[in-house]
Amino acid sequence: MTRHLTAGVDGSPESRWAAAWAADEAVLRNLPLRIVHADDWPVSVAVPVDGFATQHRWSDEMLTEVTNNLRERHPGLEITTQRLSARPPAALAAEASEAELLVLGSRGLSRITGFLIGSVGLATIGATERPVVLVRAAEQPDDGPPPARIGPYRDLIVGVDVNQSCDALLAFAFDEAARRDCTLRAVYGWSLPPVLSPDPTLDQGVRREVAAEVGRALADLLMPWRQKFPSVDVVERALVGAPGEQLAYCTTDADLVVVGRRIRKSPLGAHIGPITHAVIHHSPAPVAVVAHD
CATH class of the missing domain: 3.40.50.620 (HUPs)
Structure with missing residues (x-):
């Protein structure tokens, strides 16, 4: 198994901060980074085909945007992406089992619950024995994640x-x-x-x-x-x-x-x-x- 870190993203500011934290950690560990998105789309015959196509196109564009931002942050970092077809808890737990570390976004109690740290995030933590890091965005994350961190580190x-x-x-x-x-x-x-x-x-x-x-x-x-x-x-x-x-x-x-x-x-x-x-x-x-x- 190739050693790497994985970050799960859903397009939210919190998940983008998580991806940025994961990129900094990957550089610190000298490991490649994998960015994944699990389509949270209901499986139903009532969902039109073009609905799935729209969702997949949005997912691919979001993954590309996140990856491009991370490559500007760390030009030498090896980054790959993958869109997962399974529901988020199972997909993220499976990804965690192959990674040294899984990084997800966190909204805590003070904000509207999102799927990465709502029931899905907690289910993912409970379903894997690999370490999972939860990263919270700043109170006003509109300007994007902070600059890349290069020590010294706090406690x-x-x-x-x-x-x-x-x-x-x-x-x-x-x-x-x-x-x-x-x-x-x-x-x-x-x-x-x-x-x-x-x-x-x-x-x-x-x-x-x-x-x-x-x-x-x-x-x-x-x-x-x-x-x-x-x-x-x-x-x-x-x-x-x-x-x-x-x-x-x-x-x-x-x-x-x-x-x-x-x-x-x-x-x-x-x-x-x-x-x-x-x-x-x-x-x-x-x-x-x-x-x-």
Whole structure:
């Protein structure tokens, strides 16, 4: 399999920002980029043939326009395009399985839901075990994506859970931080056990003891990765509060946020946990979702 990155586009400003981010990342990784569009066209005998032809022509023109803009952004970048005939969730998940990274646009909760990060985007994340990055456009994206990014990079944030193994998540975060030569902030949100937290008379020494134990657990979790990536500057942050809220709060000044999701084989139920779901919708920075056991 040829190593490459893939970006899914639908013509929206968010997907164009995602394609621009993917192009910058492809240059950073020295990999080719594939731009894909999945026709979101209902399969029905009631749809006239010229309707399909119009949709296909629009798709091809949009892919050409996006590609031309990216080639102006990075003249030496190898870019290919493909129009996919399957419905977006299945098509994008299949594309992700062949790529090192899939990049999609994100609208979050503050704007009208689009197909790339509405039900289709979430379904795509849940259907693939490959990393997926969600990129949000600026509040006023009319002028197009920002200029191509060439370091220095701002901090990279990874949300961890000291009670669970997350090797794939940390491998991705440390590798990305080393590639960008940026600081990695490892964030863990925690609270006192329910049996203790409502007690207003709880000795402050007990609280400090619990906090120290959490800090040690976070340091132990990161130690093997510090040794494997000695060049990465790591900052540990064990914050008191709901993990989703604490992690989302830390994303305002980050270049990239890395969160995980547990791989679930059951076709029923949510495939994206509440913490990751909250970060996806509230982080202004791009969010990488990494599946792990």
